[in-house]
Amino acid sequence: AAGGTPPAGPSGSTHAGTGRITASCLCEAFDKARLLEKLSQQGPRAGLKGSTLELQTRSWCHDYLHALCLDWPGGRQLGDVFVFSWGLVCCWGLMPHQEAWVRDMVRDCQLDILPPAEAETDEFHYRCEVQAPFVSNDTVTLPIEMAQNLKMRLGICMAIAQSTKLSVFETRCKQFIIKTMPLPRKLAEEGRVHMSQKNLSKLTGQLYIEKIRMNHLCLALDTPDFFWDAPDSLQALYKRMCEYLEMEMRAEVVNRRMSDLQDMLDMLRDHNNTKHSSRLEWVVIILILVEVILGVAELAGFLGWFGSRWN
Numbered sequence: 001a002a003g004g005t006p007p008a009g010p011s012g013s014t015h016a017g018t019g020r021i022t023a024s025c026l027c028e029a030f031d032k033a034r035l036l037e038k039l040s041q042q043g044p045r046a047g048l049k050g051s052t053l054e055l056q057t058r059s060w061c062h063d064y065l066h067a068l069c070l071d072w073p074g075g076r077q078l079g080d081v082f083v084f085s086w087g088l089v090c091c092w093g094l095m096p097h098q099e100a101w102v103r104d105m106v107r108d109c110q111l112d113i114l115p116p117a118e119a120e121t122d123e124f125h126y127r128c129e130v131q132a133p134f135v136s137n138d139t140v141t142l143p144i145e146m147a148q149n150l151k152m153r154l155g156i157c158m159a160i161a162q163s164t165k166l167s168v169f170e171t172r173c174k175q176f177i178i179k180t181m182p183l184p185r186k187l188a189e190e191g192r193v194h195m196s197q198k199n200l201s202k203l204t205g206q207l208y209i210e211k212i213r214m215n216h217l218c219l220a221l222d223t224p225d226f227f228w229d230a231p232d233s234l235q236a237l238y239k240r241m242c243e244y245l246e247m248e249m250r251a252e253v254v255n256r257r258m259s260d261l262q263d264m265l266d267m268l269r270d271h272n273n274t275k276h277s278s279r280l281e282w283v284v285i286i287l288i289l290v291e292v293i294l295g296v297a298e299l300a301g302f303l304g305w306f307g308s309r310w311n
Contacts, residue, residue, distance in 0.1 A: 020096075021126055022090065024089050026088075032065070038105075053071060053072070089103055119168075133240075156237065160245070162242075162247060173210075214254060
C-alpha cells in the first residue's frame with residue numbers, strides 16, 4: 001500500500017470545469033530509480049500536434065510518483081500524472097494526445113511489458129459543480145475546492161488505477177479458463193487427458209505465478225496509509241470510488257476462480273500420477289511373470305522335461 005504524505009499542488013493550478021481521467025496498465029512494474037532519473041533530467045520536449053510538454057516531477061512517495069504536465073512556453077499546468085510502481089500510469093485533466101505522449105515518455109522504464117491483449121486502459125471524467133461529491137456513469141462530480149486538492153485527485157486516481165490493474169487479472173483469469181476448459185471435458189468424455197506431465201506442470205507454474213501477482217495486488221488494494229491521516233471527506237470519496245468500481249467483489253471472484261483452477265489442475269495431476277502408478281504396477285507384474293516363466297523353464301530343463309521331448 002502506498003504511504004507517506006503527497007506533496008501539495010502548485011499555486012495557481014486550475015482543475016475546474018470538466019476533464020478526462022485515464023488509467024493505463026502498461027507493464028507489471030516500473031523501474032522506479034530509472035524513471036525518476038529520466039524525468040528529473042529531461043526538460044521541455046516536443047509533444048504531439050506541435051506542442052511542447054514537460055513532466056515536472058517531485059519524488060517517489062512509496063508506490064507512486066506525482067508529476068505535473070506543463071505546456072511550454074509559459075509553463076501552464078495542463079494536468080497531473082501519477083505513475084504507480086505496479087505498472088500503472090494515471091492522467092488527470094489531459095487530452096488524448098497528451099496522454100499518449102506521457103505513456104511514450106515512460107515506455108523505456110517498464111518492466112515485463114504487457115502484450116496488447118492484456119494491456120488495459122480505463123477512462124473516466126470529472127466535473128466540478130457546487131454540490132456534494134458523487135460518482136455516476138463513470139463521471140466523478142466534485143466541488144471546485146476538492147478538485148483543486150492534490151490528495152483528492154490522488155485518491156480518485158489510485159482507486160481507478162487499482163481497478164484497472166484488477167481488470168488485467170480478470171482478463172488473464174478468463175484466458176486461463178478458456179485454455180484449460182477442454183481438459184476436464186476430455187476427462188469426463190474419454191476418461192483420460194491427452195496432456196503430458198510436463199505441460200501440466202507448466203500450467204500449474206503459470207497459475208502459481210498469477211496467484212503470487214494477485215497477492216501483491218491485494219496488498220496494493222489496501223487503503224493507502226496516508227488516507228488514515230487525510231480528511232474524512234477524502235476517505236469517504238476513496239471508499240465511494242472503490243464501491244462504485246466493485247473492487248472487493250471483483251477481487252474475491254478472481255481469487256475464487258484461481259482457487260477453482262488450482263483444484264482442477266491438482267485433480268488432473270493426481271489423475272496423471274495415478275495413471276503413471278498403474279503403468280508402473282503393470283510393468284512390475286509383467287516382469288514378475290517373465291521371471292516366473294523363465295524359472296519354470298529352467299526348472300523343467302533341469303528335470304529333463306524338455307530334453308526327453310527333443311531327444
